[in-house]
Amino acid sequence: MTTMLKIEQVAKTFTLHVQGGVEISVFQGLDLTVDAGECVVLSGGSGVGKSTLMRMIDANYVCPSGRILVRHDEDWVDMASAHPHQIIEVRRRTIAYVSQFLRVVPRVATLDIVSEPLRAVGVDAEEARARAAGLLQRLRIPESLWSLSPITFSGGEQQRVNIARGFILGRPVMLLDEPTASLDAANREVVLDLIREARNRGAAIVGIFHDADIRDAVSTRAFEMAHYARQAA
């Protein structure tokens, strides 16, 4: 299979200058390769750095040492050292990052938020909105809410808007940080289907799922993070 993501000898330490320069070592010497069609589930207890690693792949967190190579078209882009405008380009077309939390511009309608990733790759407004509507319907967001900003929505609704925005464009690398955390059973089923469909179309997926049923349903492999925890000195 085509390799989509190569993480090589990555380490992460946070230095909290505001709190007396405390250093928190998260992991070191971490290697992970993910192929197209795989769904690798990060495992390990709380604080082992699962979300931190996800954010580093998306370049939301700084990667101080090692390389994080993402296949972007025919090139490998190192997210640890790429220029901001390259990272934005990789996020636009290659990496979809779905977190637990929705962060949006006030006043923008849900339908526009969900269609935005399509608009950003040049899909025309009408088609983008039609596809966004289809996905929102599938995720059971009532049509009466589509023209409103999701800021006032319930937690579960916001999360589904976030999922819709993440899945609307079939990007080849997907980072899923607890995408089903506050969903009921019916909605969770829809999200599981979306993840399976993404895997079947060849997306390389890295996920964090605390719920064992979900993990079993979508995972092709587990990656134990605890092996890379830095030993206490």
Add this chain to the structure above:
Amino acid sequence: MIGAAQPILQADDVAHYYGRHRGCEHVSFDLFPGEVMGVVGESGSGKSTLLSTLYGRLTPTAGRVTCRTRTDESVDIHTISEPERRLLMRVDWAFVHQNPRDGLRMNVSAGANVGERLMAVGERHYGDIRSKAIDWLERVEVDAERIDDLPATYSGGMQQRLQIARNLVTGPRLIFMDEPTGGLDVSVQARLLDLLRGLVTDLGLSAIVVTHDLAVVRLLAHRLLVMRKGRVVESGLTDQVLDDPQHPYSQLLVSSILRT
């Protein structure tokens, strides 16, 4: 779209000193077409001095500011002739002031404020100018019925939107903004930000936005410079700098935000 093109503006080791006092120094960056860069820092950090130096209002004590013109020439904005510089500012650049009164002519109508810029770039047909002015007032969500009113009769938020219309009507490629939402109340700020974001994306503008408000840069800017005491202490992708700041001062800045 942000891509492979040449930078539209380059700062190369730029400094400006007020006598012996450092305004800003050692500032270098490349700004690409379609890119929005935020400059953040507390009062006195040198961010407005930097903006004025980049815009050519202040002369750099050291370093160079180079810009790429519409005709794809690379020019040093501080050494080109005065007519060339004025043309550049009329055609390619725009400046949005914190206080709309500094960017508007308060004694002529809103329509004239917008139309004047069109006339400055050679438009002569009254009907065209008026219809473009109306179009732009609508784009910035000012009721077209108010076109003949003086800006002084507008609210602060409307004045700021009018200033933006006046600046964008001529289709600039690079826009400098100094605290564009400063002095506006919170709901008006959100509306203005949303509007600016839409315009910047739709028109593919490049922009440099100076602000002390981190929420503004999170929404508007692709990347950030964090300034302190006249120097850039950290730079990078906006969400990276805000979510995983590295420099002690950036960490302090981010951790000082009140969360609601």
